[in-house]
Amino acid sequence: MTMRNASMHAKTPTRSKTLRRLSVGALALSLLGGVASVEAQAASAASRPPARCTENGPNFWAWIDVNGANLRKGPSTSYASRGSLYENDRLNITCTRGGWYYGKILSSRTGLKGWGWVRHDMVLNHH
Structure with a gap:
């Protein structure tokens, strides 16, 4: 491997690192979406009477x-x-x-x- 090829190889992330980064990003978006959904449900529930009302x-x-x-x-x-x-x-x-x-x-x-x-x-x- 030439010096030029070695330096290019070192700067390019490996496929497993790229997949790991994508997985972490997807997980973060999923968690943020879940938090937003829970907050929206809580806000909606707080604005209406509970089912226990007669x-x-x-x-x-x-x-x-x-x-x-x-x-x-x-x-x-x-x-x-x-x-x-x-x-x-x-x-x-x-x-x-x-x-x-x-x-x-x-x-x-x-x-x-x-x-x-x-x-x-x-x-x-x-x-």
């Missing part, structure tokens, strides 16, 4: 009437708490199930955000 709308604002009301992941005390709400924190209630309201936090003293369930007797403006 009565949807009309939407109304509610103010928390106690200190330390649990915002839960589901409509009973068996569901985990997402955090605590305090007197005068506001929710936009979108649906109900039994004695529970599901809504989005509009303002929270502690900065808690998102959606969750709260017992109806913890809110001042319930219907």
Whole structure:
């Protein structure tokens, strides 16, 4: 092999390196696409009432009437708490199930955000 051929050969990636790079690139795109899909599904799910609702709308604002009301992941005390709400924190209630309201936090003293369930007797403006 001449010196010229040797230097050209050294600069050209081997076929296995090229395939490896393409595989890593495809995997990265696949993972990014999966993350975008999960984020889109989460955003879509957050904008509609959960399947556990038995009565949807009309939407109304509610103010928390106690200190330390649990915002839960589901409509009973068996569901985990997402955090605590305090007197005068506001929710936009979108649906109900039994004695529970599901809504989005509009303002929270502690900065808690998102959606969750709260017992109806913890809110001042319930219907």
